[in-house]
């Protein structure tokens with residue numbers, strides 16, 4: 001459906017992002033900094049016309065019901081209509097949510113967005129019979145149709161994927177009950193969301209600057225990175241005191257979500273909740289457990305990072321409260337959107353002329369909405385519509401972070417652009433497991449490009465330090481989450497009741513092991529035990545590990561591409577571009593393997609660790625140089 005997963009990820013990123021600085025009204029923003037939604041619909045009125053049109057087409061889809069097995073022709077006609085309606089919906093949906101994101105206060109776009117959401121529900125329910133009916137067909141018959149009818153070829157992957165689910169599909173009556181039950185599956189997440197977003201009385205604290213700040217999750221995420229240690233302590237103490245007062249309720253809500261996952265496992269005959277969740281993208285559960293094992297054996301690399309952080313922050317003792325302040329203070333770099341575009345284009349040069357020209361063309365033709373404005377949605381995301389082009393929403397504030405975000409979103413957009421140009425609509429959309437590869441690869445290329453241009457050691461330290469920090473949060477922290485997520489599901493599978501209290505105990509135990517609490521690498525105080533309670537991702541059913549695996553895969557691709565480029569070789573680059581072009585035409589593990597990165601082995605992870613250690617070597621060399629210079633001056 002309309003990019004449900006990428007949109008969800010974007011929504012969560014937005015929740016965790018800092019609110020934009022004081023902004024202008026949208027009308028004051030020059031047109032060259034705004035996206036061009038007219039490529040989707042020339043006006044809101046045209047959008048309304050198209051919506052009414054689709055709303056009329058939806059009920060007609062029922063005409064195909066019960067007729068899929070009649071002939072190859074009948075099956076093709078049904079799929080053409082179903083996918084055609086889906087594409088029309090996608091176009092409506094992207095336009096309406098983009099219009100609403102331009103100014104979240106405006107009522108009319110919000111209504112359009114709600115109306116598109118309603119249409120999505122209607123379309124889903126109008127097509128709810130489609131998959132079960134395909135499944136009820138004899139697979140040999142479906143494959144016979146595929147062999148006979150050329151027009152079915154774009155649907156081959158879709159059809160094979162539906163047939164793959166047969167062993168986990170129930171009888172018609174049971175499926176109806178399961179569908180009814182699935183409406184309760186989001187109850188835990190809904191309750192936690194209302195609590196976090198509305199009802200929980202988040203505290204306010206006074207910082208050393210005299211500023212009074214409210215510590216809701218966004219405020220906490222911002223101020224936990226304060227360079228003043230006493231402020232960090234105040235922020236941590238106040239935030240976790242509030243959160244722990246609701247530990248029981250948030251625990252009950254997470255348990256409700258886990259029970260829904262266990263229902264799915266039991267009803268559909270999976271061996272574990274993990275297997276049930278990963279089945280969707282055909283990811284072998286071993287990929288997940290191997291990531292946990294890889295991190296466990298790489299803790300010395302994390303602890304080396306913690307020691308470096310302690311040294312650079314000049315602390316006698318490192319504590320969990322000291323993990324978010326940047327390891328190197330932000331360099332005095334400022335960028336205009338034009339600079340950021342030019343730097344991104346230069347950084348992705350190793351990806352070849354087609355990529356660079358495609359992105360340049362996009363930058364020049366209304367893909368991107370750059371600047372913050374009053375009421376605009378915070379954060380950043382990339383989306384797109386098949387047959388049109390990608391769109392990016394940014395809140396560009398001129399910092400290095402914003403440049404890096406542009407490169408990241410450009411990675412998503414170019415993935416979309418290449419997949420859409422190559423694939424027919426049914427296989428154009430890619431899964432989250434590969435999506436974050438395309439974005440984080442560009443961040444890696446940007447790092448190396450900027451290092452090449454850096455004129456002084458302080459800038460080099462800043463670039464290396466910020467990449468290192470993101471490896472800590474993306475690779476180690478997300479895997480810490482993934483380990484907790486697996487452990488709590490396993491407890492529930494053994495029949496243990498999950499309560500806020502025992503979730504906190506479990507969380508603290510894992511955090512302390514990973515951060516080397518006993519060995520003195522980083523003190524993890526008791527208050528961190530409830531950190532799980534503010535992370536919405538635990539309701540997403542084994543989602544977060546993909547941040548870690550994507551970064552690992554991206555670093556492996558980037559290394560190959562960077563190393564071959566000076567020799568004029570293009571083997572790694574072409575394999576990587578092949579992955580982007582392949583969209584969703586295969587399962588993610590197969591796509592990555594075809595492109596030369598085998599995520600069922602530890603090789604990519606070890607390569608990422610090698611790069612992390614190389615970055616620390618470089619930083620330590622710079623620090624030694626600076627110490628030497630200081631010594632000489634003395």
Ligand SMILES: [Zn+2]
Pocket residue numbers: 408412436439
């Ligand atoms: Zn992303």
